[in-house]
Amino acid sequence: MMVNVVVVLGNNESVSGTIYFTQEADGSTTVTGNSYGLKPGLHGFHVHALGDTTNSCMSTGPHFNPAGKEYGAPEDENQHAGGNVTIGDDAL
Known part of the structure; x- marks a missing residue:
């Protein structure tokens, strides 16, 4: 499916x-x-388990982490799903 x-x-x-x-x-x-x-530059991008934003990040649940990896920087080999999005200087 x-x-x-x-x-x-x-x-x-x-x-x-x-x-x-x-x-x-x-x-x-x-x-x-x-x-x-968004301002030009790097912005963190990850997915939370819940779509509930009634209490900001406190109600969105943990980060999506299907492989059970550690929280880490984009260059770390052991890191959960997510990373950075680069916004160019020509952003609107």
């Missing part, structure tokens, strides 16, 4: 966008989308 998820981003600092998660036939997941209002 293929799974598709859509996340609509928005906050009180003029950040917005839409992120799409598509599970491929081989079980991998492709992440695509657009974001607006």
Whole structure:
């Protein structure tokens, strides 16, 4: 069964966008989308287990970590799913 998820981003600092998660036939997941209002540079990107933002990050649950790996920097071999997104100087 293929799974598709859509996340609509928005906050009180003029950040917005839409992120799409598509599970491929081989079980991998492709992440695509657009974001607006982020400052140029590196921004951390990870997925929480829950979509509940009623109490900020306190209600979103743990980070998605299907392999049970340690929290680590993008260059660490032992790190859970996630990483950085680079926003270019030409960002809107």
